[in-house]
Amino acid sequence: MLYDHILIRYGELALKGKNRKIFIYQLHENIRNKLQGFPKVKIKNARDRMSIMLNGEDPQKIMEKCKYIFGIQSLSIAIKVENDPDQIKDAALFALKEAENVKTFKITTKRANKDFPIGSQEFNHVVGSHLLTNTEDYTVDVHHPDVEVHLDIRTDATYITSQRTKGAGGLPVGTAGKSLLLLSGGIDSPVAGYLTMQRGVHVEAVHFHSPPFTSEAAKQKVLDLAAELANYGKKVTVHIVPFTTLQQKIHREIPYGYSMTVMRRMMMLISEKIAKKEGILSITTGDSLGQVASQTMESMHAINNITRYPILRPLIAMDKEEIITIAERIGTYGISIRPFEDCCTVFVPKAPKTKPKLDKVVYFEEQMDIEKDIQDILDNIEVIMISTNSKETDPMTDLF
Secondary structure, three states: OOOOEEEEEOHHHHHOHHHHHHHHHHHHHHHHHHOOOOOOOEEEEOOOEEEEEOOOOOHHHHHHHHOOOOOOOEEEEEEEEOOOHHHHHHHHHHHHHHOOOOOEEEEEEEEOOOOOOOOHHHHHHHHHHHHHHOOOOOEEOOOOOOEEEEEEEOOOOEEEEOOOEEOOOOEOOOOOOEEEEEOOOOOHHHHHHHHHHHEOOEEEEEEEEOOOOOOHHHHHHHHHHHHHHHOOOOEEEEEEEEOHHHHHHHHHHOOHHHHHHHHHHHHHHHHHHHHHHHOOOOEEOOOOOOOOHHHOHHHHHHHHOOOOOOEEOOOOOOOHHHHHHHHHHHOOHHHHOOOOOOHHHOOOOOOOOOOOOHHHHHHHHHOOOOHHHHHHHHHOOEEEEEEOOOEEEOOOOOOO
16 A cells, blocks of 8 residues: 555635635646656645645655645645545555554544445544554554544545645745845845745845955855745746946945945835836835844835835844744755855945935935936846756846
8 A cells, every 4th residue: 555645735725715716726836837847646626625646656755845835734645545444444554554653543534425324433433443453552542642544535535644744834826926026145035035925926036246346156145045935936037137337336426324225225226127127016125124224214215215116025023033033944044144245235334324314315316327327237137047946047138
């Protein structure tokens, strides 16, 4: 006997009413894309769950892939048998023996098929007795069992499982539009991207690169972060913005305390233009209120003022420890702490304004001639497509 199915439970998707089909379809597509390396598997949708028929593929490898897919509340390796009591008992015995470090168990029967001739409670006793008769050193504990053997009796068949693994939760990526993530290479912005994707948003990234003040290693660090985020979706497109000339101009011409605010506003202005070109409807940042000078209420107000695009800030109420905990869990922390500076850490004034005046910011910007600088930047953006399996440079780098 072998495990031949993986059961996928929807969680939040089940609450989507008439739109449920749309969310389930997208989840199906995301799973199908993630399992392209397993040609034998078949995916079947149902109202309250999805099942993956393994057809001989390795269940553990597929479970590992599915753990990265948003929209899955939990998943279980299962055996499918006919609605025959003897077959169910044998499969339950197999599932109990497959569970590791188990001394106590409990049988739980869910009988959606009301034509099955034995009631749920009675069948718990029947199967439990079968397991006790055919094993040694196991006992029943209905309150705190080491393992719970689930019998899901449906119209077409019965599914038996003895384990349940927590999924990534959230909503399937692709059900909530697209956002442009400002990806700096630090700890915060990858976490912001992850949390945005968890709400069903497909993410593209923009990174501001200032060679020779920032290195190729710093750029590679951002691409590696994008690759980690791509694990949770189909792909992440990274727009590498050549920012050196404009950043030097800001450093030269803007009063020292205000240069950080103007630099952030220029980043937002360029990001908005990329978003418009790509049909993206929002911008995501890793801002956490009060963390640094650019993330005070006054600074965010001044920086926001240059765009009418909605700005998503999923970290806004988190402290640093909470952000680091998520970064460690999703695998971005080790990459983010590599010691390579990005453009946000060069030309930084020692005393940036934490309460910048918007009228002064606008006045200083009006003294700069930036139209040609912005166009030069937009004409020379490098676009790199990152997927879980490959990285390629888009030959159409001339976006505008």
